Amino acid sequence: MSKFAANLSMLFTEVDFLDRFKAAAEAGFKGVEYLFPYDYTAAEIKQHLDANGLTQVLFNLPAGDWVAGERGIACHPDRVEEFRAGVDKAIEYAQVLGNTQVNCLVGIQPDGVSDDEARKTVVENLRFAAEKLKAAGILLIAEPINTRDIPGFFLNRTEQALALFDDVGSDNLKLQYDIYHMQIMEGDLAPTIEKHLARIAHVQLADNPGRHEPGTGEINYPFLFAHLERLGYDGWIGCEYKPQAGTSQGLGWLDSAR
Template identity: 65%
Template sequence: MPRFAANLTMLFNEVPFLDRFERAARAGFKAVEFLFPYAYEMQEIRRRLDDHGLELVLHNLPAGDWDRGERGIACLPDRMSEFRAGVDQAIDYALRLGVPRLNCLAGKAPDGTNEAVLRATLVDNLRHAATKLRRAGLDLLLEPINTFDIQGFYVSRTAQALALLDEVGADNVHLQYDIYHAQRMEGELAATIEKHLARIGHIQLADNPGRNEPGTGEIDYAFLLRHIDRLGYTGWIGCEYKPAAGTEAGLAWRQRLIA
């Protein structure tokens, strides 16, 4: 059956970040993921993982000034030096924390910027990151994000992301498939996952509308999770949703939908 990782950016967020590891373990999770570790000391996160027997399965490359609304800088031609310094920082954290894969957020396309320039910048940056990560024994992911939640996000559809990965041409670069974002942009969840399973390096979930836990919206997660399992997906599924009424109160979906 599917293996679920708690996304600590969104789950258990009623307590400080470093206390969420204990809460995730107490709730029965064996793995966690989160957006960024960079505001915390590596050894402190490592200690929380070890103390609670948790595996860290994913975090993101640095993505610019998050508090000011930036959602990645990989497609921005005037931020290439910053992006590449962030790759080095992310690798340092990944090697210390034992995370095997890092996700790249492409960022929002600035008004008036030539699309060909944005694409070339993103491809160059992805190639650079893939080369650096390969040397460290790590995989790189590229995630499409829906443009309803993040207006102007540059990579928003599965086919677009896969075409970019084809252009990058690196064997350690894969698709991060977020079910919620894919549902908002294109639907066809079961068929798309089946068609591209070999290229999917990580899956995340939330229901729609609302981005709450599975079972609260329109996505038939009872079917979809069994479908993913039948296809032979052996990776983790990150629970990147907003709890509708508190994290613990909403966790019963795990047993209900995969029973």
């Protein structure tokens, strides 16, 4: 049976962030994920996890100035030291919160930086992060993202990401497969998941178009959930979607999927 985690950066946004943990538990979620924990102390977040019986599933490495439009700095050659400091910060939080994986958003390729230079920087940064996290008992994951929502994002396709991971050469780096992003960029979801299942550590979902909950768009989620079950996928599925008409009103899909 699939394990679904509420993405608190997109669900239950009608209440303050720390109150979303309770809302997620009351809605039947057993795990939570979100973009970043760094606006709060790890102890604050841990208190809300424990009070609501939730597993901390995932958050991202620090990703630069999010409000200003940055979406990661791993491909920025001039910000390697900032990236490395972010790895240390993420480890501090993960060890308190108990989550065993963190995601790296590699970022938008900077103007004036060649493809080769950006790729080399990403490889070196992921290699550093993978080994540092491995020593702390934490898995590093990274994801391709569609170029419609984030133009210029450096990683866009499954095969591109896995080829880059091969160059990193770490057994502590796996793929975050976001169904929504990959439907837009390449389709062929079920065969791709099956082909690369051993390298997928985390799955995220939203329907397309609109990035709303399953059942609002073109993706056959009942088939995909059954497909993941048949394949023996035992990781979490992060619900990273924009509710079409309120989070609670749109959770009917979850009852039928569990």
